[in-house]
Amino acid sequence: DDAVLWLLGDQLNPDLDALADADEVLLIEAHGFADRKPYHAHKLTLVFSAMRHFRDALRDRGHDVSYVNAESFGEGVDGFLADRPDAHLRLMRPASHGAGDRLRELVAERGGSLELVDNELFWTTPADWREWTGEPGEEATRPVVGEDGSADSRYRQEGWYRHVRRETGVLMDGDEPVGGEWNYDDLNQETPPDDWEPPERPRFDPDELTRETHEWVRERFDTWGAESLDAFAWPVTREEAREALDAFVRDRLPSFGRYEDAMVEGEPFLSHSLLSPAINLGLLNPREPVRAVEAAYEERGVEPGAYDSDEGSAAGGSATTLDAFGGGDREDEPADAGDADLPPVPLNAAEGFVRQVIGWREFTRHVYREAMPELATADRLGQSRGLPPAYWDGDTDMRCLSEAVGHVREYGYAHHIERLMVLSNVALLYGTDPAALNEWFHLGFVDAYHWVTTPNVVAMGSFGTDVLSSKPYAASGSYVNRMSDYCASCPYAVSRTTGEGACPLNALYWDFLAENEETLRGTGRMGLMYSHLDEKAGAELDAIRERASAVRELAADGKL
Numbered sequence: 001d002d003a004v005l006w007l008l009g010d011q012l013n014p015d016l017d018a019l020a021d022a023d024e025v026l027l028i029e030a031h032g033f034a035d036r037k038p039y040h041a042h043k044l045t046l047v048f049s050a051m052r053h054f055r056d057a058l059r060d061r062g063h064d065v066s067y068v069n070a071e072s073f074g075e076g077v078d079g080f081l082a083d084r085p086d087a088h089l090r091l092m093r094p095a096s097h098g099a100g101d102r103l104r105e106l107v108a109e110r111g112g113s114l115e116l117v118d119n120e121l122f123w124t125t126p127a128d129w130r131e132w133t134g135e136p137g138e139e140a141t142r143p144v145v146g147e148d149g150s151a152d153s154r155y156r157q158e159g160w161y162r163h164v165r166r167e168t169g170v171l172m173d174g175d176e177p178v179g180g181e182w183n184y185d186d187l188n189q190e191t192p193p194d195d196w197e198p199p200e201r202p203r204f205d206p207d208e209l210t211r212e213t214h215e216w217v218r219e220r221f222d223t224w225g226a227e228s229l230d231a232f233a234w235p236v237t238r239e240e241a242r243e244a245l246d247a248f249v250r251d252r253l254p255s256f257g258r259y260e261d262a263m264v265e266g267e268p269f270l271s272h273s274l275l276s277p278a279i280n281l282g283l284l285n286p287r288e289p290v291r292a293v294e295a296a297y298e299e300r301g302v303e304p305g306a307y308d309s310d311e312g313s314a315a316g317g318s319a320t321t322l323d324a325f326g327g328g329d330r331e332d333e334p335a336d337a338g339d340a341d342l343p344p345v346p347l348n349a350a351e352g353f354v355r356q357v358i359g360w361r362e363f364t365r366h367v368y369r370e371a372m373p374e375l376a377t378a379d380r381l382g383q384s385r386g387l388p389p390a391y392w393d394g395d396t397d398m399r400c401l402s403e404a405v406g407h408v409r410e411y412g413y414a415h416h417i418e419r420l421m422v423l424s425n426v427a428l429l430y431g432t433d434p435a436a437l438n439e440w441f442h443l444g445f446v447d448a449y450h451w452v453t454t455p456n457v458v459a460m461g462s463f464g465t466d467v468l469s470s471k472p473y474a475a476s477g478s479y480v481n482r483m484s485d486y487c488a489s490c491p492y493a494v495s496r497t498t499g500e501g502a503c504p505l506n507a508l509y510w511d512f513l514a515e516n517e518e519t520l521r522g523t524g525r526m527g528l529m530y531s532h533l534d535e536k537a538g539a540e541l542d543a544i545r546e547r548a549s550a551v552r553e554l555a556a557d558g559k560l
């Protein structure tokens with residue numbers, strides 16, 4: 001029997017080990033899912049174009065590829081098995097909850113067989129996770145999230161991150177983290193000076209195949225977001241994805257750390273890597289960006305907080321070479337390892353990036369695996385409102401929200417702090433049902449898949465469960481003011497909490513704390529905020545709650 005490797009639309013990597021012993025490759029381009037929600041046109045274009053390019057790339061490499069167009073996987077498998085009844089299918093375990101078993105059944109019902117193998121496109125395996133949690137056996141012994149949304153607090157990202165650093169040796173000096181600290185986040189909270197220009201975004205202009213795909217997407221589906229391809233610049237092939245990675249490491253990595261949490265009007269990308277769409281499609285294996293950043297640090301590394309003087313140094317001090325900083329363990333480094341033409345890479349940038357990928361990305365994936373299906377509907381705070389219409393049309397005077405929604409509409413992208421501290425924060429304080437917000441993220445972002453939005457949106461962004469953090473990421477206007485230049489041009493006054501014209505986030509924030517006191521007062525690290533709330537008891541709190549309810553009404557009516 002022929003061994004057929006079935007690859008899903010988020011497994012588009014031609015260098016997989018699994019391809020080495022496959023006689024044939026099956027790709028099913030299933031369309032029905034995209035009829036159920038108004039996905040961003042760029043997202044559908046990206047996924048379908050990347051699949052079509054992948055088909056062509058595999059054929060160029062000499063693989064025998066069956067490419068089936070179908071409404072559903074069931075129809076696709078029917079079509080394939082009709083021609084090839086003896087084929088033995090193999091599939092890398094899908095990232096989506098339950099999908100592996102579902103597809104195995106679907107194939108079995110049609111008289112075929114499907115074997116599930118490990119998914120090479122994550123760095124760590126379910127067995128690695130179990131080794132870390134110390135749970136024996138094949139399956140988790142209990143769900144991570146309980147029915148009321150409360151979670152087992154043994155699972156914290158920081159512990160996982162250190163474990164993976166040790167296991168992989170990434171940025172390690174023997175048993176110690178390079179530089180002596182695991183985490184340099186305190187250096188990664190600067191906002192750029194007014195005259196700072198972000199490095200140019202690498203652009204991969206749509207080719208003929210992407211354009212055709214986009215035209216078909218526009219005809220075939222009801223989509224949301226930018227209709228033209230003018231702003232579409234995502235890599236759609238492995239070669240382009242590798243180029244995007246090179247460009248990030250060359251140009252953006254040096255300032256990635258320091259401005260990681262900043263928000264600047266008219267600048268959706270800053271120094272972020274913009275690699276999530278490529279990593280999540282499989283075009284890049286997550287090891288590649290991590291190893292590339294580590295190698296760049298080895299060549300161009302400088303101490304944390306030391307920047308090239310051309311970059312407008314705020315932290316002070318000239319860039320010190322790694323040889324001076326790294327000390328005795330680095331004698332094997334050539335004396336002049338740095339490329340003189342490229343800006344130095346401070347340790348806080350390299351470490352910050354590595355943490356996002358082997359810390360957060362791998363961690364959220366395992367939490368998702370273990371905590372589903374409870375995670376998808378977790379709603380610890382009992383929030384039940386729908387999303388305000390501004391999330392769809394971007395029509396609001398709140399500058400932070402109109403900027404962030406505008407970026408999503410135009411690019412299918414917003415960076416992490418916009419996702420967390422604007423788009424999720426506003427929805428959280430407003431009282432949005434976490435599942436409704438999850439659906440919006442899922443359809444609106446080019447890098448969104450159920451396995452990654454669900455932990456990020458339901459847990460991190462909405463505090464539907466405390467599995468990812470012990471307190472909600474809730475913030476008033478002063479956080480947005482500190483991390484962005486939005487408030488300066490916003491008609492709402494960030495300095496005021498009550499009355500017309502006051503920043504909506506302020507009243508919503510205190511009202512949210514008051515509303516959820518029972519759940520939140522006792523949870524870790526909220527004590528200080530509740531003592532501030534206690535000081536407001538009486539007339540001040542009454543006025544706050546009145547303003548909050550006026551804000552909610554305006555938001556629901558699309559008039560905020």
Ligand code: FAD
Nearest residue numbers: 272273274275276356357360361416419420447448456461
């Ligand atoms: P960078 O800032 O350059 O970060 C580097 C890489 O780290 C990313 O490419 C990504 O692979 C990884 N990463 C960083 N944080 C996370 C995280 N929390 N979870 C998973 N990976 C992470 N990420 C997605 O890939 N798809 C999503 O649909 C998605 N939705 C999100 C929704 C919310 C509410 C929040 C708070 C976060 C979400 N994230 C999502 C995580 C993160 O915001 C994005 O990965 C990141 O913004 C992608 O842009 P970038 O490649 O420029 O990231």
